[in-house]
Amino acid sequence: MAAKSNKENIVNLQMEIVFSVDGEEEKDNTLSWEILKKIGDNTQKLIDTLLKFSLEENKISPELTRLVFTGFFKGSALPAWKLPNLPNLLFPVQDEVNKLNNDFNFIIKSLDKGNFQAIADHYNEPSVKNEIIEVVYDFSNSAGTKPLTVLKRVANSPDKFRQIAKVRKMDLKHKNLMQVKVPKDKATSKDKIEVLATLKVSGFGSNKSPKFSKKDLHLYTEKEATLALKFDLIETDKRIYTLKGEVPFILTNLEKEAYSIDSPLLDIYAYGTSVKEAEEDFFIQFDYTYQRLTNLPDNQLSEHLKNAKTLILLLVDNVKSK
């Protein structure tokens, strides 16, 4: 079905999308590669996912919606991207790009209002709803704890920008509440097998710094599991932990509706009737372990808890209280 560009759109992906990251480190017009990459990657992931579900037919190639980096502007840290110019095609796809742009604007406007539920309500099919929520969650958290906004050039003053939307961060609690359980027989056939690695840490108890090395590879076939377990940050009701290393853990599907996430090195053994529930248990225990162990001197800890303390201090970049 043909789609026209919505007049109420605030962003035109074919023209430009400019973000602003506000933080102490960004005031001198610099931005960490990690955040820049995350914003780009997560925006692309959002576009790819919207495209996948917005069209009745796969008429448009993903190559045509591959973002290109267009600039980094002064004033703060202002990276910008756009969709590439469309080539002359036998079957024009401008209508499809308009539809994608409308969907993208809907997401941005909902995030601006903090109306995450509107995004969830917009998609009926559970597996689609879950996938959209997942990519929106990642996108909204692209800048970590730093404020992320969408800007637009001021008309007649191309060097000046004005804020058009705040990208309000979806927290883990909202994400988990909005996602719905998908019965296994209804799971999408596009689910992939993904590989996660656990890490072996050596060097404890010696004068050398602990070293991380890959130990085992674990295959998980449930998309829910793989998506939920890439920990960039750990969020509980009380605190947000930003991590600088991968959390070593083993996820096990014990039986139907029984999952464990074990991290013997951190002395954390989490359990739940779903991956999400096990993840939440893991996060609560991670929070308790960090707070308790780091507040006790080493001489008041048994050997394995001292090692857990050393590791958790290596993994956590910063902690923010809510």
Added chain:
Amino acid sequence: MASLQGKKTTQNLLKKGFTKAEGDHHFFEFWHDGVLITKTRTSHSNQDINDHLIKAMSNQCRVDKSFFQEFAKCTKSKKDYIEVLIANGTIKSSSN
């Protein structure tokens, strides 16, 4: 599959020298000679503790599952527990 009564297990852990962690009543700690030796947590709302949670708790308490079940049911004492912890190296014998 084994299971333990949540409320009873909590009471028995406290009898065997575990203390509730400050700020979160689901966490329990075992201290010996001024050193935090092990920590674990129980299920929420005193729900029964199923086989998987028993395994998780016994891992954190540094004992095998069968010992933990007996410990939680009070057929093993605090002294028995300390002896196992010394034997498996969790408690250094010099600190005993």
